Amino acid sequence: MQAMALRRLKGRLLPAIAMAVALAATTLAGCSQESGTPTLTWFINPDNGGQEQFAQKCAAESGGAYQVQIETLPNDATAQREQLVRRLAAKDSSIDLMSLDVIYTAEFANAGFLLGYSPQEAADLTDGMLDAPIETAKWKDTLYAVPFKSNAQLLWFRKSLAKKAGVDPTSDTFTWDDMQKAAVEEKKTISEQGARYEGLMVWVNALILSGGGEILSNPEAGRDAVPSMASEAGTKAADIISTLANSTAAPADLSVAQEEQARAVFQSGDGMFMLNWPYVLAAARGAVEDGTLDQSVVDDIGFARYPRVFPDTPSRPPLGGVNLAIGAFSKYPDLAKQLVDCASTPDNGTQYMLDEGEPSVYASSYDNPEVRDAYPNADLIRQSINDAGPRPITPYYVDVAGSIINTWHPPGAVNENTPAQTDEFMSAVLQGRRLL
Amino acid sequence: MSTATNEPEVVVSERVKGERRLGLWLTAPSFLMMILVTAYPLGYAVVLSLYNYRLTDPGGREFVGLNNYWVILRDAVWWNDFMTTLVITVVTVAIELVVGFIFAYVMLRIIRGRGPLRTAILIPYGIVTVVSAFIWRYAFALDSGFVNQWFGLTDFNWFGDRWSALFVICLSEIWKTTPFISLLLLAGLVQVPEDMQEAAKVDGATAWQRLVKVTLPNMKAAIMVALLFRTLDAWRIFDNPFVMTRGANNTETISFLAYRQNVTLVNLGMGSAISVLLFLSVVAIAWVFVKGFKTDLSQVRGD
Structure with a gap:
């Protein structure tokens, strides 16, 4: 009944609003529709021009089939999502293509904001890509986006200190406990992202997946999903975080540290280990060029796969990245598919990795000699991305992540009851019984 | 204007009736416009607040009656934000009233340099709230702020x-x-009859007595109106916490909570319920001022 009343209300008002919008549109559209060529609008996350370059190249190669206009979204993923959700909820037909953070693909797909691909198209488009990124682009077994760039956290360490402590972080069975012990022994630190933001979620998620657990047992159930943090893996994850945070191995700024603060501590005299994205190596080299860091520090940096939680279970490194998705309300879905096809080639993946420092989703990129030259850890990154553990693929990701960030911050206050508390809080939030 | 509805019944002439009717007709267009612009979103928010509804999960929309309100009013997050908002409102309005009165008094009494002084006092009010929030944020920031440097x-x-x-x-x-409050108070100060002040002076009243017994009672209406406007304004504070802390460390206000539920979580049901509660609290504040303290909004204009 309420819904009917609502619909009736809308019925009367919508024509009036539509008219006002149409009037505004006719005055505005005059400039963009001069030529007959359809213009595709691609909403990108800010980069150094790499995506725009692909867009113009593809437009030129299309032989006049389409032009591409680039719209740049805000810097952080949350703000990008806010803007896209608002537009797509209003069925904005000007969003032909968007660069979407991996964590939001499921939400957008479930809301009907994205154009899905047929199994055949999906197989063609993702041919040669690494496994984990493809997972993030799927919702209920349908591909809704095409992985464009990826990322995986690695374990970074100071070679000299590891040698002194007598540990080998590159060993297959190196665990968080080994790392903790070595750092305490050497009176050095382990840098992590412990601030109250998405990075904390990345950490908790990686620990739980690496321990063989899951944050949600049935993420596809949306708001009826059952949190499953209270498990052996959850308890161990809480133990690892609280042990680190309450030991001498915790950097002083752990509870407010994001990626860059973690890097600063690792590069300083206190640093021994760090969990961070591959950009840190290039950033350290940049710091040497700028004269703010000594070359000997860079030479001392080693890298290894994300440490294990239990010695007998392989780790699931944290996964990042961006997928290309086509807006469900686009006026030119076929042209947009052409653009995606053209922009997401292996060659582009390789080039983006070289130009923008963002790892490729294609396995073959890592065999490219130039890539191997620029990334001494190319094989490690490829393997880490392939085996990475995505954050929960659920339409309620924002609630899930928010519940975890709320209950696991500050890291020093985490204890063995935290996972069970998170389960309870998360399911109350999902079902609308608590405010986030 | 003809707001004298609860005055004792007097014989109303045809002419007065006609004038009243004319007044209603003249205000009708703007009244209708107000209804259109404010009543529709308000009504829509009330309807939305009865649903469990995510913008990104249209299929999961379900009618839950007053459950959203029940959840909010029992939740620690709401009461925490309520307290934060209350603290900000009480502290700022109290201080602003005192400082604003001093400013108003200075603006009234000063002879030389009146123009520059008034400009200086009024400039902050001309600055966009977001800009002023950024100014203060940078002033107190750890890396670029001068405040920490000044005070060691x-x-x-x-x-x-x-x-x-x-x-x-x-x-x-x-x-x-x-500045806003001091402008309203200045309007009230101007209305205090000068001869009353002089009479009090002749009777030997001290400056303090004149202030408490003559000036303040005579500008009560202006004070109440200033308090009402500022309280309503402060109660809806959003920009400053948003720019300065993003709600971190328990500095989230009610408006901010509504924003977060509606915009970030696109939880339209819960967000609308919070917005409706915010609206009701605003109505309650206005009601207390108008009925409880008998604030007459028309008096400030000196009718």
């Missing part, structure tokens, strides 16, 4: 703790809106 607080993080962050938020709010 080397690495005190003002925004790292609830109360110090609220202190900066209140300070910014006071700096920005005291």
Whole structure:
């Protein structure tokens, strides 16, 4: 009944609003529709021009089939999502293509904001890509986006200190406990992202997946999903975080540290280990060029796969990245598919990795000699991305992540009851019984 | 204007009736416009607040009656934000009233340099709230701020703790809106009859007595109106916490909570319920002022 009343209300008002919008549109559209060529609008996350370059190249190669206009979204993923959700909820037909953070693909797909691909198209488009990124682009077994760039956290360490402590972080069975012990022994630190933001979620998620657990047992159930943090893996994850945070191995700024603060501590005299994205190596080299860091520090940096939680279970490194998705309300879905096809080639993946420092989703990129030259850890990154553990693929990701960030911050206050508390809080939030 | 509805019944002539009717007709267009612009969104928010509805999960939309209100009013997050808003409102309005009165008095009494002084007092009010929030944020920031340098607080993080962050938020709010309150009070001060002051002086009243017994009672209406406007304004504070802390460290206000539920979580049901509660609290404040303290909105114009 309420819904009917609502619909009736809308019925009367919508024509009036539509008219006002149409009037505004006719005055505005005059400039963009001069030529007959359809213009595709691609909403990108800010980069150094790499995506725009692909867009113009593809437009030129299309032989006049389409032009591409680039719209740049805000810097952080949350703000990008806010803007896209608002537009797509209003069925904005000007969003032909968007660069979407991996964590939001499921939400957008479930809301009907994205154009899905047929199994055949999906197989063609993702041919040669690494496994984990493809997972993030799927919702209920349908591909809704095409992985464009990826990322995986690695374990970074100071070679000299590891040698002194007598540990080998590159060993297959190196665990968080080994790392903790070595750092305490050497009176050095382990840098992590412990601030109250998405990075904390990345950490908790990686620990739980690496321990063989899951944050949600049935993420596809949306708001009826059952949190499953209270498990052996959850308890161990809480133990690892609280042990680190309450030991001498915790950097002083752990509870407010994001990626860059973690890097600063690792590069300083206190640093021994760090969990961070591959950009840190290039950033350290940049710091040497700028004269703010000594070359000997860079030479001392080693890298290894994300440490294990239990010695007998392989780790699931944290996964990042961006997928290309086509807006469900686009006026030119076929042209947009052409653009995606053209922009997401292996060659582009390789080039983006070289130009923008963002790892490729294609396995073959890592065999490219130039890539191997620029990334001494190319094989490690490829393997880490392939085996990475995505954050929960659920339409309620924002609630899930928010519940975890709320209950696991500050890291020093985490204890063995935290996972069970998170389960309870998360399911109350999902079902609308608590405010986030 | 003809707001004298609860005056004792007097014989109303045809002419007065006609004037009243004319008044209604003249205000009708703007009244209708108000209804259109404000009543529709309000009604829509009330309807939405009865649903469990996510913008990104249209299929999961379900009618839940008053459950959203029930959840909110039992939730610690709401009461925490309610307290934060209350603290900000009480502190800023109280300080602004005193400082604003001093400013108004100075603006009234000063002879030389009246123009520059009035301009100086009014400038903050002309600055956009977001801009003023940024000014104060940068002033107190750890890396670029001058405040820590001035007072020798080397690495005190003002925004790292609830109360110090609220202190900066209140300070910014006071700096920005005291001019508004002092303008309203100046209007009231001007109305205090000069001969009454002189009579009191002749009777030997001290300056303090004249202030408390003559000036303040005579400008009660102006004070109440200023308080009403500022309280309503402060109760809906959003920009300062948003710019300065993003709601971290327990500095989230009710408006901010509504924003977060509606915009970030696109939880339209819960967000609308919070917005409706915010609206009801605003109505309650206005009601207390108008009925409880008998604030007559028409008096400030000196009718």
